Amino acid sequence: MSETILELQNIRKKFQETEVLRGISLKADAGEFITLLGSSGCGKTTTLRIISGLETADSGRVILEGKDVTGEVPEKRSVNTVFQNYALFPHMNVGANIGYGLKIRKRKKAEIRQAVHDALELVQLPGFENRMPAEMSGGQRQRVAIARAIVNEPKVLLLDEPLGALDLQLRRQMQIELKRLQKQLGITFIYITHDQEEALNMSDRIAVMKNGVFQQIGTPSEIYDRPKNSYVASFVGSANILRGQALRKDGELWIRYAGGVAPVTALRAVPKDGESVTAAVRSEYIEFVEEDGEGIPARVKEKSFAAGMLRIALETENGDEIIASRHGIDFSLAPGDRTVFSFSREHAVTVEDRDEE
Amino acid sequence: MRNRKNPMKLREHTANTVMLAPMYLFTIVFLIGPFVYMLVLSFLSRAETWGVVNEFTLRNYRRIFEPVYLSTFWESVKLAFLVTGLVILTGYPFGYFMAKLAPRKRGIVLMLVIIPFWTSSLMRLYGWIVIFRANGLLDKFLMDLHLIREPLKLLYTYPAVVVGMIYALVPFMILSVYSSVEKMDWTLVEAARDLGAGPVKAFLTVTLRCTMPGLMTGVILTFVPSMALFFIADILGGNKIALIGNVIQDQLMKVHDWPFAAALSVVLMLMTTLMIFLYRKITGSRDMEGIV
Numbered sequence: 260m261s262e263t264i265l266e267l268q269n270i271r272k273k274f275q276e277t278e279v280l281r282g283i284s285l286k287a288d289a290g291e292f293i294t295l296l297g298s299s300g301c302g303k304t305t306t307l308r309i310i311s312g313l314e315t316a317d318s319g320r321v322i323l324e325g326k327d328v329t330g331e332v333p334e335k336r337s338v339n340t341v342f343q344n345y346a347l348f349p350h351m352n353v354g355a356n357i358g359y360g361l362k363i364r365k366r367k368k369a370e371i372r373q374a375v376h377d378a379l380e381l382v383q384l385p386g387f388e389n390r391m392p393a394e395m396s397g398g399q400r401q402r403v404a405i406a407r408a409i410v411n412e413p414k415v416l417l418l419d420e421p422l423g424a425l426d427l428q429l430r431r432q433m434q435i436e437l438k439r440l441q442k443q444l445g446i447t448f449i450y451i452t453h454d455q456e457e458a459l460n461m462s463d464r465i466a467v468m469k470n471g472v473f474q475q476i477g478t479p480s481e482i483y484d485r486p487k488n489s490y491v492a493s494f495v496g497s498a499n500i501l502r503g504q505a506l507r508k509d510g511e512l513w514i515r516y517a518g519g520v521a522p523v524t525a526l527r528a529v530p531k532d533g534e535s536v537t538a539a540v541r542s543e544y545i546e547f548v549e550e551d552g553e554g555i556p557a558r559v560k561e562k563s564f565a566a567g568m569l570r571i572a573l574e575t576e577n578g579d580e581i582i583a584s585r586h587g588i589d590f591s592l593a594p595g596d597r598t599v600f601s602f603s604r605e606h607a608v609t610v611e612d613r614d615e616e
Numbered sequence: 617m618r619n620r621k622n623p624m625k626l627r628e629h630t631a632n633t634v635m636l637a638p639m640y641l642f643t644i645v646f647l648i649g650p651f652v653y654m655l656v657l658s659f660l661s662r663a664e665t666w667g668v669v670n671e672f673t674l675r676n677y678r679r680i681f682e683p684v685y686l687s688t689f690w691e692s693v694k695l696a697f698l699v700t701g702l703v704i705l706t707g708y709p710f711g712y713f714m715a716k717l718a719p720r721k722r723g724i725v726l727m728l729v730i731i732p733f734w735t736s737s738l739m740r741l742y743g744w745i746v747i748f749r750a751n752g753l754l755d756k757f758l759m760d761l762h763l764i765r766e767p768l769k770l771l772y773t774y775p776a777v778v779v780g781m782i783y784a785l786v787p788f789m790i791l792s793v794y795s796s797v798e799k800m801d802w803t804l805v806e807a808a809r810d811l812g813a814g815p816v817k818a819f820l821t822v823t824l825r826c827t828m829p830g831l832m833t834g835v836i837l838t839f840v841p842s843m844a845l846f847f848i849a850d851i852l853g854g855n856k857i858a859l860i861g862n863v864i865q866d867q868l869m870k871v872h873d874w875p876f877a878a879a880l881s882v883v884l885m886l887m888t889t890l891m892i893f894l895y896r897k898i899t900g901s902r903d904m905e906g907i908v
Binding site for chain 2: 311312332333342346347349350360364407408411
C-alpha cells in the first residue's frame with residue numbers, strides 16, 4: 260500500500276487573470292481513496308482535469324507511475340474519469356459505451372464483449388448491454404459511467420462529484436458500493452465532493468481545498484479531530500471558531516475570549532502568554548455553566564429544533580455567533596436570557612487562523 | 617387515440633382542432649391542392665394548340681424514359697451529388713469552427729453568412745458573371761499574378777455552374793451544421809479523449825455522430841435544390857448545361873406542355889421524398905432540426 264502511483268508537484272494554473280491553483284502538491288498511493296473536499300470554485304475540478312490531461316498546468320509536474328506525464332495528451336495516460344454529468348455517448352448503447360475504450364485500443368471483439376459483461380456485473384447492471392443511455396435512470400447511468408471507466412483498468416480513477424445528481428438515499432447506497440468497488444479493484448480513487456459527510460465516510464485521506472491551495476491533507480480522523488486551521492475546522496464538522504488571547508495559568512493553556520476564559524488544548528506549537536490564539540470547538544461540546552462559574556458570557560439569540568437536535572444560537576459580548584447543539588428538546592433557556600458557556604479542555608483545540616484569505 | 621374515452625381529453629382535442637384549422641387550411645390550399653393538381657395534370661394529354669385535354673394517358677411518364685430525358689435526370693443527379701459533396705467539404709468545417717468561435721466573433725461571422733440573403737440570389741449570380749467572364753475579375757487577377765497566360769473563360773462552363781451552386785447553397789449547410797455543433801455537449805469529446813481516443817478518432821466517433829442531424833439537414837437542403845436550380849445553370853452555364861429544372865421550365869414556359877412538365881415534377885418530388893426517407897434511415901431521427 261505504500262507504492263506512490265500518482266504525484267502532483269507544485270501545480271499552478273491560471274484562467275485569464277484568476278489563479279485557480281496556487282501550488283498544490285499531493286502523493287497518492289496505490290489503492291488509496293483520496294477525496295478532494297471543498298466548496299465550488301476552490302479548484303478541485305481543475306486539479307482533476309490536470310491529472311487526466313484535459314487541462315494543462317502552467318507550472319509544476321504530474322507524475323504517474325514514476326513517469327512525468329505533465330505534457331502528455333489525455334489518451335496516453337492510464338487514468339480514467341467518471342464525469343459529473345456522466346457524459347455517456349447518447350448515440351451508443353450501454354455495451355458500446357463501456358466497450359469504447361477497449362475498441363479504441365483495438366482489443367478483440369470477444370474479449371471486449373466479455374469485459375463489458377464483467378464490468379456490468381461489477382456495477383450490478385447485468386444484461387444492460389443493449390439499453391440506450393436515454394432509457395435509464397440517473398443512478399443506472401451513473402453505474403454505466405463507472406463501468407465505462409474501470410473496464411480500461413486505469414491506474415487511477417478520477418471521480419468528479421459522481422453522486423451529486425442523485426437523491427440522498429441513492430447517494431448513501433452508492434457511497435457504500437463505490438467503496439466496495441474500490442477495495443475490490445485496488446485502483447487509486449481521486450474523488451471530488453463538497454459533501455463533508457461523503458468525504459469522511461469513504462476516504463483513506465482527505466485533502467481539504469480552498470482558494471487553490473490544500474488547507475490540510477490527512478486521514479478523516481486527523482481532519483476531524485486535529486484540524487490544521489479555522490477553515491478546515493469550520494468546513495468539516497462546522498466547528499465554532501473563537502479568536503482570543505492565550506493565557507498561561509498553572510502551566511496550562513486557556514483562551515481569553517469575549518470577556519471570559521475557557522480551557523484549550525494546544526495541538527501544535529504552544530502559544531506564549533498574551534499571544535493571539537484561535538480555537539475550534541464543535542457545537543455539541545458547548546456546555547452551559549452556573550451563572551457565576553468560569554466561562555464565557557453570552558446571550559441566547561434563538562433556538563430551533565431539527566432532526567432530533569436542538570440548536571441554540573448564542574451571541575457573545577463581542578458580537579460573534581456561537582452555535583451549541585443538544586440531543587432532545589428539553590432546554591430551559593429562552594431567547595434573550597443571559598448565560599455562561601464553556602467546554603472541556605480536550606474538546607477545544609488551537610488552529611491556525613485562515614479566514615483572512 | 618387512446619384518449620377517446622376521456623371527455624376532458626376529447627374536449628381538448630376538439631379545441632386543438634379548431635385552433636389548428638387555419639394551419640390545416642393553409643396546408644390544403646397551398647401545398648396539397650397544388651400537388652394534387654400537378655399529379656392529375658401529369659396524367660392528362662396536351663391540347664393541340666394551348667392548354668390541356670381531359671384525356672387520361674401514361675404517355676407523359678413513358679416519355680421520361682426517352683434517352684434525352686433520362687440522361688438529363690442522370691446529369692442532374694450527378695451534379696447534385698458533386699455539389700452536395702463539395703458543400704459538405706466546405707460548409708461542415710465552416711459551421712464547425714464558427715460554432716467554436718468566441719461569442720463576439722461568432723456573431724460577426726454569422727452576420728457575414730446571413731447578409732447575402734438580404735439581396736436577391738439572381739442579383740448575386742450576376743456578380744459571378746462579372747467575376748467569371750473572359751478577361752473578367754478572376755482572369756485579370758490570375759494573370760496579374762502570372763499564374764495563367766491565357767484567360768480561363770470560365771463563364772458558361774460546367775465548373776462555373778458548380779461554383780455558382782456551391783455559393784448559393786453552402787449557407788444552408790453552414791447554418792444547419794452550426795446549429796447542431798453549437799448544441800454539442802463537449803464533455804462527450806473529453807470523455808472520448810479520456811477513454812483513449814485521439815483528436816481525429818474522437819471527432820469521427822463522437823462529434824460527427826452527434827452533429828449528424830445537422831449535417832443531414834444540410835445535405836437535404838443542398839441536394840434537393842441543386843437538382844432544380846435552373847436559373848444558375850441558365851445564367852452561369854449558358855445553354856450548354858441542361859438540368860432537370862431547366863427541362864421542366866422549358867416544357868412549362870416555352871413548349872407549353874404542362875402535363876409533361878407535371879410528370880417530370882412528380883418524378884423529381886419522388887426523388888426528393890426518397891432522399892428524406894434515406895435521411896431518416898441514416899440519422900434515425902424523425903424531426904428535421906426544425907427545418908421541414
